[in-house]
Amino acid sequence: MSDLEISCVSKKISGKIILDDVTLIVPSGQTCVLLGPSGSGKSTLLRCINHLDRIDSGIIRLNGEIIGYRQSGDKLYELSGREIARQRSRIGMVFQQYNLFPHLSVLENIVIAPIKILKKKRGDVTDQALTLLKTVGLESHAHALPPSLSGGQQQRIAIVRALIMQPEVMLFDEPTAALDPELVQSMARLLKQLSEQAMTMVIVTHELSFARALQGNVAFMDNGRIIEHGPSHNLFTHPKHARTAEFLRQS
Amino acid sequence: MSPNLVIVPKTKLAERLATVVVAACIAALLYSIFKNPHFEWQIVFANFTVPAMLKGLLVTLELTFFAVFFGFPLGTIVAAMRQADSKLLQSVSWFYVWVFRSVPMLVQLFFWFNIAALYPRLALTLPGLGELYSFPTNHVLTGFSAAVLALVLHDAAYTSEIIRTGLRSVPTGQRDAARALGFTNSGVMYNIVFPQAFRVILPAAGNQIISTLKATSVVSVIALKDVLYSAQEIYERTYDVIPLLIVASLWYLVVTSLLSMGQYWIEGRLSRKDEPL
Structure with missing residues (x-):
């Protein structure tokens, strides 16, 4: 039972409603694609799941544990930086711009968190990192510096960097936004492999072809609300909501 | 089409001419330096x-050391305040940098040297307990401590800007990525932000230390015996003004060169591929 539960989450940024009473449950081992036009709040929702952005109301639970807050009576008190960091270490995140650390080699990018945060032994983590790099075909680049690699390569390293922490859920923010079209399909294949290994995933995208290729459940967002939510094939072939149909037609 | 044609690069006429002119100037300058008896x-x-000169050098080095030793931490605090959420802290930081960067070092020095006119006595007073301790300002703010104070406050203003620029040079995505992995705020700073900011901070900080070294020469106006004042003391006795100013300049050159060498050495190490942290 390691569901990700997002209940009644709302958020404003300087008066503007970004998230409007969002409720979403991602059952353990399943993939949820957050689809929607830019500015619909999907990336913000993703950043709220690991408390990189604060929420104004509502509650987010992973494995039953409230993210970012401690409940006491009818109040939620924000956790200390240390406690939030510990929760984040169980949530993997891959950013649109990858955000690899340019001053560290590929290998160091991957092993720094397990060594510094999970206090694992360097030798063990290095072996594990090299194995993971092999699965994405980048073992020969272990000692390269990230800026010398292509976007697609950096993306896969960012995924490995998140995976090595053995997270309970993986968050992907627009994983294809900076990739050329050819790489989009191979990224979809990589993510499907992860989903076959029963990784719980939330994937934000505005790209229809990518969302289709991923299968799983799709939540369509617009103006900070989830308008429609259902299995990929249903939503793409028989959208219930006019706004969804409009978005599908335009793309 | 013979492949044996010789390739002749085009002649850079202007550059050749400039080389000749500059060489002639150097020759004339050297001739005058060694032939002019007034040197x-x-x-x-x-x-x-x-x-006396070596004592002066020591004073100059001490002033530089104290200015940097206290100025950098103070500058770091001022930079941190600028990043704070509190508007008051931000404003204080901004105001501090504005004032201490705007008022010339020399004026600040006179200010601290004469602060006793403003506050004749310094006292530690606690509410309810009354005055615990008090002493005349002139006992604490001697020439040396007034100079250190002026240099530290001046240095901190520049240092805070250097550190702030360095921290801002690291994209927010780097902090996000580190936080998402589970680093605490201090872990993010230590492992990810500082190593990257350092490359931006270091060259500027090196320049700052060198300009602090040179700025210490203003203390000669309050009769503090640094390199320049020691040279002045000698030439006021012997009237060998130029030779003694050359002595002072040479000492500044020596120390500045040593500092630059240290800076280049550290920069060279940083630009190499990083060893594991």
Whole structure:
């Protein structure tokens, strides 16, 4: 039972409603694609799941544990930086711009968190990192510096960097936004492999072809609300909501 | 189409001409330096390592050391305040940098040297307990401590800007990525932000230390015996103004060169591929 539960989450940024009473449950081992036009709040929702952005109301639970807050009576008190960091270490995140650390080699990018945060032994983590790099075909680049690699390569390293922490859920923010079209399909294949290994995933995208290729459940967002939510094939072939149909037609 | 044609690069006429002109200037300058008796090189060499000059050098180095030693932490605090959420802290930081960067070092020095006119006594007073301790300002703010204070406050204003620029040079995505992995705020700073900011901070900080070294020469106006004042003391007695100013300049050159060498060495190490942290 390691569901990700997002209940009644709302958020404003300087008066503007970004998230409007969002409720979403991602059952353990399943993939949820957050689809929607830019500015619909999907990336913000993703950043709220690991408390990189604060929420104004509502509650987010992973494995039953409230993210970012401690409940006491009818109040939620924000956790200390240390406690939030510990929760984040169980949530993997891959950013649109990858955000690899340019001053560290590929290998160091991957092993720094397990060594510094999970206090694992360097030798063990290095072996594990090299194995993971092999699965994405980048073992020969272990000692390269990230800026010398292509976007697609950096993306896969960012995924490995998140995976090595053995997270309970993986968050992907627009994983294809900076990739050329050819790489989009191979990224979809990589993510499907992860989903076959029963990784719980939330994937934000505005790209229809990518969302289709991923299968799983799709939540369509617009103006900070989830308008429609259902299995990929249903939503793409028989959208219930006019706004969804409009978005599908335009793309 | 013969493959044996010789390739002749085009002649850079202007550059050749400039080279000749500059070479002629150097020759003329060298000739005058060694032939003009007023340079009095023998006096320069005779005074280069006299005890008074070496004591002056020590004072200059001490002032520089204290200015940097206290100025950098203070500058870091000012930079941190600028990043704070509190508007008051931000404003205080901004105001501090505005004031201490705007008022010339020399004016600040006179201010601290004469602060006793404003506050004749310094006292530690606790509410309810009354005055615990008090002493005349002039006992604490001697020439040396007034100079250190002025240099530290001046330095901190520049240092805070250097550190702030360095921290801002690291994209927010780097902090996000580190936080998402589970680093605490201090872990993010230590492992990810500082190593990257350092490359931006270091060259500027090196320049700052060098300009602090040179700025210490203003203390000669409050009769503090640094390199410049020691040179002045000697030439006021012997009237060898130019040779003694050359002695002072040479000492500044020596120390600045040593500092630059240290800076280049550290920069060279940083630009190499990083060893594991």
